[in-house]
Amino acid sequence: MKAEPLYFAGIDLGSTMTKVVIIDAGERLLSRVESHTGAEHRRLANRVMEEALALAGLPFSEIAYVVATGYGRINVPFADRQITELTCHARGVASLFPGVRTALDIGGQDAKGLKLKDGKLVDFVMNDKCAAGTGRFLEVIARTLGLELAELGSLSLKSANPVSISNTCTVFAQQEVTTRLSDGVPLEDIVAGLHQAIASRAVGMLRQLKIEPEVVFTGGVAKNSGVVKAVRENLGGEVLVPDDPLISGALGAALLGQDILQKAQAKGETVIRQERRLAEATFFQQT
Amino acid sequence: MTAYYLGIDIGSRTSKGVVTGDGRLLACHVLPSGVNYRAAAEKLREALLGKIGLSVSDIAATVATGQGAGNVPFPNEPVTDIRCCARGINGVFPAARTIIDVQAQSSQVIRLNGSGLVTGFVVSEKCAAGSGRFMEVIANVLQVELKDIGPLSLKSKNPVAFSTGCAVFGESEAVSRVAEGSAVEDILAGVHQALADKISALVDRVGMETDCALSGGGGLDTGLIRAVEAKLGVRMLVPPQPQIITALGAAIMAEETRGGH
């Protein structure tokens, strides 16, 4: 009997960033790749996968199970299973911070609150109708200000006097920001104000789930130290951020793949898998 | 001697100015509001006076309106844009009883009487997906000039249905659609329909009485006009320069306030 290759891949086809993670059976991270989802990449999830495989030095056939998650999960043709980003993030968070019960994830297109019990997702809230309060808000503003996303955090930490932006709508806030700048308001105060706005929205949403400290903060926006600080202030408590907050969903996906396989093996069931062939993915649901 | 009146409309995107005299429109001017409303107002006045060779002292009265009215640095009477818009349309189409005013930041529906007095109104939420800004955002990302969006949209046979009600997410959706092969005109037409839906919901809240006029920068967009007409099932009266209607109304108000003296 041929031994199963024990590598697992998780692909998180997010609205903004596509993340791929490959782990081995010991939950060791063999490779991680991130790439802008961007319009043209939306159809090309396979490229990112290819890159991750190359980095891990593995042929695709060696991957025992592929789980796709994220906004575009439905259309990753080579995935063995699609699992929602809620479950995947929870799994990722549980592995990174065992015992944690509340998590906040702010990505490009939504913000989510997760409630965990014994390492499993038990409840959640989600905000995905309006770009205000999501990573997209910060992207738009960064673009307006001609700043890199990565700069926003450290810049805002310099502010002693965050200004509040009166427009909630991302589009109008963008314009308000330019006006404020021309009024001579320091850049860092504006950025800090925006971070506060995002944080207070997110924490407001998170409150719908009785918050039990400590809170883990993941998703691309958790890379922004300014938002992290604002979330911490808003919660009035400690906030844990993983070293690599972007990949918690992809990591969770890979781990879930492992779980699925193990469970099946324990029951002696065979698992149905896709052909290991990279193909184009589209972003919108095919009708 | 002719008395001249100045109407200034400092909108969130564009500033519009009008000079009237003897009840006639003598000059108008449109420029981007930019980030400094004060400067925009100054420049606007300068340009207007320059066009007809008048000086500041020739202006008998000024009414300022719009989002940035509070920043106009020279003496003026502030009046809300809703009132000015109604007066402006009344000046052009006395039979109009309903106005759909599509500005950059919001859309509003105004009911008015034969004298241009506001008899009812409703203002949209401040969400870019319900205002002219949605068009700008999409035009920008599709690299289409604003003036071309109308004619292009009218060519569409298969408007794209947007899966989101947010202008920002709509922007990325538009990009993806293009990447997946949708035609630009179909995307534009899709946005026009989405906007027309929001506008029609507003109209339902105050009720519509014909004739119905369309003003504001949105009136420059034939695609939007047709979409609104299709949705409401009535023909729109659209003034030749829809964007300056509110400024025109402001000038008319300036004349009214001083008229008697």
Add this chain to the structure above:
Amino acid sequence: MTVEKKKRAISRLKSMYPLRALVDGMYKKAVEASKNGEPVAWCMVNWWAGDTVLQAMGVHTVHPEDYGAVCAAFGAAQPYLDRSDSEGFPSHMCGYARNCLGYAALMQDLGEIPPEAPMAGMPKPTLLLGSGYFCDTRYKWFQALGRYLDAPMWVLEMPHPGVPESRIEGNREHNIRFLVEELRELIGFLEKQLDRKMDYVRLGEIVDDTIEMNRVWHEVNELRKARPCPMHSRDFWSSMPASLYMASDPRVTAGLYRDMYDEVKSRVDNHTGAVPEEKYRVAFAELPPWHSLGFFNQLAERGWNFVIESWAYHPPKPVDLSGLSDPLERIAGLTYQYFSGYFEDAFQAGDGWGYFAHPYLEMVREYRCDGILLHPLLTCRTATNHLTVVQNQLMEQLKVPSLVVEGDIVDLNLFNPAEALRKAETFEETMQHYRAVRKEAGFDW
């Protein structure tokens, strides 16, 4: 309440302050009483009916509804609202309820009144008294409090007269009977819970004083028909809780309303208005944005006088109940009058929209209003449901326009004062227009 530094555009009545103080004093009294082991009820306004009974049985009351307004006015509501959200209550529910649920949850955590609670706070209740009238919130909210409080709950039921069915023969009688029996069942519940007996003689006195208190209060409001109107809605709102919540011995309260009557009367005699120059007489519906009352000062500076507000917070039109010997029947009569006296017109007109919207026609006509400010609340169905009908009917029947300004009673984030002012400014023109329209149509204002 909020401190206003500038010289006020609204000249407030001096006689209002002691009335407001009565209500504010309730909290302190209830906290004291609770410390002394006396029973305290958290009480929904079932208007006079339940409160008279409670007072006669020596139960202290606080009114979480009023407390919602207090917290809003003190700017203290946010933490309670947040807490309610985190308990899983949808945020589009009643601001008063969210405030109270958050407060109760916090109080349960702390085991005591939250230290930053405005006034003296609401002490832990012995009883929860909800009501089946006016809104579903009034019993669903109290029922939901069961998560945090172990006080037993009673819902006082009331019929909804004022609809066309009230004219069916025998309907009035069985409705009154229902009210009386309901009150009896409530008394039975209280007697069992508190181990004391109702003193019907005392109840009789309280009921009579209540009827009288409401009569005087009604007369005060009648004076507001004068031009210029001597009393602004803000004074009404500050004074109304004293009657609605039975803040004190109704005899004492009646005395204070009498003082108010005198002050208002002297203003009428001297043609003194509540605002310096009354350009627009405006009615208000329904509940005000308690957190942003300064908005009314800004409007007053523009000549807006708020001369009358929703009937629902007004006392019943005076009615002679002296022929009824049973105090419970007198309460029932008063309550019935409250829910039907304002609708005589509706009955005459055979109008189906009767009790909840029709009185606005009378109000606007008698107080000669130029317009009405409608304040739909995102969180309250009761105060919002009928506003579009009110708007349509005022226009159709009286040619009086409505200004719609969305907001909330407690949640500050839902009200935008700058936008509200822009709309108000525009609306002045609309009011002027309809003055002319009314004149043409033969109306006399």
Add this chain to the structure above:
Amino acid sequence: MATGLNRVAEIYADRAARVTELKAGGKRIIGYLDIFPVVEMLTALDLVPYRLLGDLNEPITRADAYLPTVVCPFLRSVMDLGLKGKYDFLDGVVFAHGCEVSEKMAHIWRTYLHPPYAHFIDTPHTTHQAARKQHRELLKDFQKTLEEMTGQELTAEKLREAVNIHNRQRVLVRELYDLRKPDPPLISGAETVRVMVAVASLPVTEGNELLEQVIGEIKGRKDGPAPKPARLIVWGSIIDNTALVDLVESLGANVVMDDTTVGSRDYFPLVEITDDPRDGLADRYLVALRSPRTFRETVPDGNRRKDYMADLESRFGYLKDYAREWQVNGVILQVLRYCDIHGYEVPALKDYLESIGLPGIYLEHDYSKVALAQLRTRVQAFLEIIG
């Protein structure tokens, strides 16, 4: 051929078809809103009760000028259909004090749509003795206006007969629901919704025939739903359309039970036949119907203290029975936006579900297809939670 289910599909697609036929044949059709109007009294006078429902596929446009946007979107939809003339065929309407907004809408409806006959029953909110008595009186008032309208006397005889036919319907509905107990269920959740909506659109005897036919067919069918890991109960605001259930079932679950109207909530309790049939009716509608809009005492007799868990048990205990009998492993708490009646219940119900170890998910939606589509990820995540 599954003629019963076909008939169901036809009526579901065009609810008014059959009653307009009947109307052409001289029958009078009376609309009623929510579950509190006592329909037996209509049937007894040979009036056809016809449930007022909304239309999730029809955008709400006209209702905005009559009902504000911050009220129950289902009721706004009903009002909208009314304003668009979709209920013009009705010979009258009966409303009750179901919830705050439905009560107000009753008055708004009669103000603007001028139905030839309208009656509002001010159903009390409590089950106190006084309230029960009051409810009986209210039914007498109702009887008066009905007799006046029809010119006929509503005898105890006729009423008893009507009660029997309606009770028969309730028994049949229970039989139908029993077919959801096996795994896989013999009838899907979406099919059940269609059957229930169809039944609410027919005169009661025809509804009974249809139910019998459908039950017969389903018992013998081979093409029922496939087994799925999740067996769910849907609790909450009205469901008069398959959209939500379809969504849930398309994602890998069988909806095997409901606690909503149009469903078990309005059909399960029977009417007790009493000497004066009105007494049994009054109690059934006020006391036996299990709706969160009816308040029940929180203190067991003789107790001074309230026990929260006991209160939960008395409010939600029946759900435990449902869960056991229908082998349910998850609960969808779905609430229409701005529905206070159900909104206030959510935290308490979640407490209860936790205490009996049933996972639940709260979904708020606004009675539109777009809003439902946005729930997809949430539902999917919940199914993953159930695992």
